[in-house]
Amino acid sequence: MTVARKVEPLRSCVRDAALGSTDSVEFRHAVLDAIRTRIPYDVALMTMVDPATLLPTSQTTVGVDSPPSHAVETAARLEYGPSPYANAIGKLARTSVGVQTIRDAIDGDLRDALPYVELLGPMGMDDEMRFVVRGRDRLCWGGGVVMRGPGHRFSDDEVRLLAGATRAIGEGLRLSLLRQAPRVTAEVTGGPAVAIVGPDGEVESATAPAVAYLDRIGAEPGSRMVPAVFAAERLRNSGSAAAVTRARTIDGQWLVIRAGKLDGRGTAGRVVVTLEPAEPAEIVSLLAAIHGLTAREAEVLGHVLAGKTGVEVAHRLFVSPYTVQDHLKSIYAKIGVNSRQELVAQLFFTHYLPRCDTPVGPDGWFAGAGSRNERGPLNSP
Numbered sequence: 151m152t153v154a155r156k157v158e159p160l161r162s163c164v165r166d167a168a169l170g171s172t173d174s175v176e177f178r179h180a181v182l183d184a185i186r187t188r189i190p191y192d193v194a195l196m197t198m199v200d201p202a203t204l205l206p207t208s209q210t211t212v213g214v215d216s217p218p219s220h221a222v223e224t225a226a227r228l229e230y231g232p233s234p235y236a237n238a239i240g241k242l243a244r245t246s247v248g249v250q251t252i253r254d255a256i257d258g259d260l261r262d263a264l265p266y267v268e269l270l271g272p273m274g275m276d277d278e279m280r281f282v283v284r285g286r287d288r289l290c291w292g293g294g295v296v297m298r299g300p301g302h303r304f305s306d307d308e309v310r311l312l313a314g315a316t317r318a319i320g321e322g323l324r325l326s327l328l329r330q331a332p333r334v335t336a337e338v339t340g341g342p343a344v345a346i347v348g349p350d351g352e353v354e355s356a357t358a359p360a361v362a363y364l365d366r367i368g369a370e371p372g373s374r375m376v377p378a379v380f381a382a383e384r385l386r387n388s389g390s391a392a393a394v395t396r397a398r399t400i401d402g403q404w405l406v407i408r409a410g411k412l413d414g415r416g417t418a419g420r421v422v423v424t425l426e427p428a429e430p431a432e433i434v435s436l437l438a439a440i441h442g443l444t445a446r447e448a449e450v451l452g453h454v455l456a457g458k459t460g461v462e463v464a465h466r467l468f469v470s471p472y473t474v475q476d477h478l479k480s481i482y483a484k485i486g487v488n489s490r491q492e493l494v495a496q497l498f499f500t501h502y503l504p505r506c507d508t509p510v511g512p513d514g515w516f517a518g519a520g521s522r523n524e525r526g527p528l529n530s531p
Contacts, residue, residue: 153307153310153311153314154314156188156311157310157311157314157315159188160184160185160188160311160314160315160318161314161315161318163184164180164181164184164315164318164319164322165318165322167180167181167184167322168318168321168322168325168326171322171326173326173368173400174198174208174323174326174327174368174398174400175208175210175368175370175400177322177323177326178196178198178210178292178323179210179212181196181319181322182194182196182210182212182294182296185296185312185315186212188311189279189296189304189308189311189312190298190302191213191296191297191298192213192275192297192298192299193211193212193213193214193273193275193296193297194211194212194213194294194295194296194297195209195210195211195212195294195295195373196209196210196292196293196294197209197210197292197293197294197376198291198292198323198368198397199239199290199291199292199293200395200396200397201289201290201291201439202395202396203384203393203394203395203396204239204240204243204290205377205380205381205384205393205395205407206376206377206380207367207376207377207395207396207397207398207407208367208368208373208376208377208397209370209373209376210370210373211370211372211373213297214273220350220351220352221269221273222351222372222373222375222376222379222380223350223351223352223379223383224268224269224351225269226351226379226380226382226383226384227351227383228264228265228268228269229380229383230380230383230384230386230387230388231383231387232387233264235256235263235264235265236387238255238280239282239290239293242280242281242282242293243282243284243290243293247309247313248281248282248283248284248313248316249279249280249281249282249309249312249313249316250279250280250281250309251277251278251279251280251303251304251309252265252266252270252277252278252279252280253277253303255280270297273297274299275297275298275299276298276299276300276301276302276303277297277298277302277303277304278295278296278297278298278304279295279296279304279308279309279312280293280294280295281293281294281295281296281312281313281316282316283316283317283319283320283323284316284317284320285317285320285321285323285324285442286317286321286442287324287439287442289320289324289439290320291320291323291324292319292320292323296312324439324440324442327398327440341357341358341359342357342359342360342424343357343359343360343362343363343424343425343426344356344357344360344422344423344424344425345357345360345364345375345378345422345423345424345425346412346420346421346422346423347378347379347382347409347420347421347422347423348420349418349419349420351379351382351383352379353375353378353379354420356375356378359425360378360423360424360425361374363399363405363425364377364378364425366399366400366401366403367397367398367399367400367405368399368400377395377397377407377423378407378409378423381393381395381407381408381409381421381423382409382421382423384409385409385410385411385421386411386419386421391410391411392408392409392410393408393409394406394407394408394409395407396428403427404427404428405425405426405427405428406425406426406427406428407423407424407425408423408424408426409421409422409423410422410424438451441484441485442484443481443484444480446467446477447477447480447481447484449467450463450467450474450477450478450481451481451493453466453467454478454481454490454493460474460475460478481493
């Protein structure tokens with residue numbers, strides 16, 4: 151059977167999983183099972199990422215009871231450190247295919263490369279195929295790796311087969327975030343949700359609320375601390391004052407994860423990571439992406455949620471009121487509401503939205519849009 155004929159059954163299986171899964175964890179397991187029946191592997195992992203930052207927020211691993219010691223810390227250091235193998239997720243996300251074997255990604259002898267020496271080799275693996283997944287919105291919602299032991303390298307046909315299904319997987323991940331909302335939100339005990347990441351990339355300590363939030367994000371045994379470790383390593387090597395990303399818990403609550411230096415020793419310093427419930431202004435760009443709004447629809451949404459009438463929106467955007475109404479119909483259909491009142495209730499949002507298409511900055515507000523404090527309380531127009 152040709153690769154083209156094999157792709158559609160895999161896509162169909164992924165679409166069925168997207169419809170039948172209750173959350174992103176269940177969906178990730180279903181996808182990895184579907185891949186395994188068509189592209190056999192020994193070990194695999196799949197992560198969710200915040201499309202604005204490409205930081206991993208949760209991880210599913212199969213084929214191994216628990217990742218090797220320090221595997222998460224090593225992966226984070228390789229991804230964000232100064233080595234020539236850094237920014238693997240970002241580089242792959244910029245390619246048109248989004249799938250690549252490690253042998254194609256690394257020049258020279260694979261066995262001399264740090265990813266092999268520090269990760270692949272110690273796990274007894276000899277080859278891996280990396281992938282990122284993007285939805286129809288072209289945003290990257292996740293990625294993963296499938297690995298094989300000695301003597302069984304991934305073929306070009308297998309690369310093409312997986313590449314043919316990545317869009318369906320990305321769209322399924324995006325939709326899985328919506329499916330998590332109906333669950334009853336778990337309670338987190340009071341107190342600060344803080345984790346301290348040491349110079350070696352290992353979590354030295356974490357408060358009970360931080361552990362509770364990390365568990366609710368959907369991290370599985372051995373990878374619970376993935377969001378904290380990757381955020382800390384990203385901060386150490388970025389030169390920024392803070393690193394910020396967003397994640398959604400299995401029970402539907404949005405969180406903001408912030409990393410800041412605890413001391414001033416550059417990449418050798420300790421990092422404090424905090425987790426807290428996200429305010430709507432901090433996640434609206436992600437919500438717009440999840441619901442598949444176009445750039446113009448996101449712009450209309452911002453004005454509508456700020457209380458502007460259809461005529462006022464039309465005047466601001468230099469279009470007719472009829473065009474605004476058409477955009478609103480499309481927005482309502484995508485979000486699943488029938489009126490402005492339902493829209494506001496659905497998104498829990500009443501604050502003016504200056505920018506829908508930019509990532510969050512160090513203070514949790516939109517990068518380049520001024521600080522949140524400059525705009526007053528969330529319930530002000």
